[in-house]
Amino acid sequence: MKEVLAFYPILIDGTITTIILTVLSAILALVISFVVGLSRISKFKIVRIIAIIYLEFFRGSSALVQMFFIYFVLPMWGIYFDALTAGVVAIGCNLGAYGSEVVRGGVLAVGKEQHEASLALNYSPYKRYRYVIIPQAIPVMIPTFGNLLIELLKLTSVASLITISDLTFMAHIIRVQTALTLEPFLVILVIYFIIASILVKIVDIIANKFSKGRNIMIAGEN
Amino acid sequence: MKKIILFFASFLILLGSANVSFAESDTLKRLKKQGYATVAVANEPPYSDIKTDGYVTGAAPDVARAVLNILGVPDLKAEVIMYGAMIPALQARRVDMATSGLYIKPDRCESIIYSEPDLCGAEAFAVPAGNPNNLLTYEDIAAQPALKMTTCAGCAEEKYALERGVKADQIVYFDTPPSGIKMLQQGRVDVFALSGLGTQDLLNKTNDSNLELVMPISGVPIGCAGAAFNMDDIEFRAEYNMALAKLKATGEFAAIIEPYGFSAEATAGESYLTRCPDGK
Numbered sequence: 001m002k003e004v005l006a007f008y009p010i011l012i013d014g015t016i017t018t019i020i021l022t023v024l025s026a027i028l029a030l031v032i033s034f035v036v037g038l039s040r041i042s043k044f045k046i047v048r049i050i051a052i053i054y055l056e057f058f059r060g061s062s063a064l065v066q067m068f069f070i071y072f073v074l075p076m077w078g079i080y081f082d083a084l085t086a087g088v089v090a091i092g093c094n095l096g097a098y099g100s101e102v103v104r105g106g107v108l109a110v111g112k113e114q115h116e117a118s119l120a121l122n123y124s125p126y127k128r129y130r131y132v133i134i135p136q137a138i139p140v141m142i143p144t145f146g147n148l149l150i151e152l153l154k155l156t157s158v159a160s161l162i163t164i165s166d167l168t169f170m171a172h173i174i175r176v177q178t179a180l181t182l183e184p185f186l187v188i189l190v191i192y193f194i195i196a197s198i199l200v201k202i203v204d205i206i207a208n209k210f211s212k213g214r215n216i217m218i219a220g221e222n
Numbered sequence: 223m224k225k226i227i228l229f230f231a232s233f234l235i236l237l238g239s240a241n242v243s244f245a246e247s248d249t250l251k252r253l254k255k256q257g258y259a260t261v262a263v264a265n266e267p268p269y270s271d272i273k274t275d276g277y278v279t280g281a282a283p284d285v286a287r288a289v290l291n292i293l294g295v296p297d298l299k300a301e302v303i304m305y306g307a308m309i310p311a312l313q314a315r316r317v318d319m320a321t322s323g324l325y326i327k328p329d330r331c332e333s334i335i336y337s338e339p340d341l342c343g344a345e346a347f348a349v350p351a352g353n354p355n356n357l358l359t360y361e362d363i364a365a366q367p368a369l370k371m372t373t374c375a376g377c378a379e380e381k382y383a384l385e386r387g388v389k390a391d392q393i394v395y396f397d398t399p400p401s402g403i404k405m406l407q408q409g410r411v412d413v414f415a416l417s418g419l420g421t422q423d424l425l426n427k428t429n430d431s432n433l434e435l436v437m438p439i440s441g442v443p444i445g446c447a448g449a450a451f452n453m454d455d456i457e458f459r460a461e462y463n464m465a466l467a468k469l470k471a472t473g474e475f476a477a478i479i480e481p482y483g484f485s486a487e488a489t490a491g492e493s494y495l496t497r498c499p500d501g502k
Contacts, residue, residue: 181404
C-alpha cells in the first residue's frame, strides 16, 4: 500500500483531471439535453427528425468509439480538438443524448391542463415553457439527472484511451510500475466513491431548492 | 553527348539530394523553435519508467532525450498513453514521435516510419515454477493445444505464436502486462509471453516464487524497437538517425541503456532497412 501511496502526486493529478472532465462534460450534457429534449416536442417536423437522428446516433453507438473517432479520426479531416476537449465533447454528446429523453419525459409529465391553461392565457411558446411548463418539469427530471451524472463520472474512466491522464489511467500506471493489482484499484475505488457521494449530495441540494414551495404532485394530478 | 548529359544529370541529382539532407526539416525547425518535442511513451518498464511524481524516464525516453539534445531540441515532453494509442497518435499528429518498446514490424511499417533500432532484446516466457509443461519455444505451445497462453493484442509475440502454429483460441489477451501475470498466477493461462526484459522486470516486481522466467526463446528473432514517426517525417527521421548514430559512436548510448538491462551491442548490425519491407 505504501508503494502505491508514494504515487500520490499523480493520483492527485488524476483526480483533478477526472473532476474537471466530469464537470465540463456535465455542463455540455445538460445544455444538449435541453436543446435536443425540447426539439423532440417541437411543432416543426424537421427539428424533431434532426433531434431523433442525434439521439439515436449518440445513444446507439459506443461512447468509447465516439471518443476515439473525435480524437484520432477527425484530425485526418482537419478538425483538431485537444485531448480534454475531445473527451468533453464525446462524453457530453453521449450523455446529452440520454439526458434529452429525461427532459422530454419531464416536460410530457407536466399535466395537459397546464399546457392548455397557459395557452388560454395567450402566453407565447417561450413564456409558456419558461414560466409554466419547465419550472414544473425540473423537479421531475432531477432524480434521473442525478443518476446520469454518476453514470457520466464513471464514463470518464474510458478517457485514458485518448491520452487523458484520468484517475483510472493513473491506476494503470501505478499497476504497471509496481506490479500490484489490489492496492491501486482499491485506492481509486475509494476516490471514485467519494466523488460520486459528493455529486449525490449536490444533486440533493439542487432538488430541495427546486421543489421548495412547490407541490408538483398536486400540480400533476389535478 | 549522351554521356555528358548523363553526367550532368547525375551531378545535379547528387547536388539536389545533398541539399535535402543538409537543410533542416520543417519538423525539426518547429521543434527547435518551441524548445521541446512531444513524445508518446507507453507504460512499459523497462522501456519506459514513470517515477512516483510522474516524471518519465526509462531506456527509450532517455535515448530520445539524448538524441533530441544533439539535434538542438533541449526538452522532451513525454505524454504517457496507452500502448495501443501510440500509432494512432502519430498518424493524427498528436505527438511528434513515439518511443518505448514499439518493435519494428513489417505491418507497422505500413502506417508509421522508424528510426534505426535503439533497443533490442530476446523474447521470454513466464511459466509456473518448474515449467510443468516444459515450454521452451512457441512450437511447444502449439504442440499442446489444451494450453492457454497470454500476450497483448497486436504485440510481436502474438504474431510469433500464430506463425508457429499456436491456435487463435489458445491465446488470451491481456490489457496490461500485470493482468497477464495475474492470470498466470490464478491458473487461467499456462504461459505468459512478452519481451525478455519486460517479462524479467515484471517478475522481479511481482516477486512470486511460484513463477519462473524462460529466456531466451529459441526460434524467434530478437525484437528491435526504435523511435517511430509520422509517415511524412522522413527528413526528420533521417536527422534523428544521424544524431542517434553519433550517440551510439560516443559510447554515451551504452551508458544510457545498460543500467536498464539492455545491450548496446545487440543493436549493432540491426537496421530498419532489413526489418521493414522495401526498407521504408
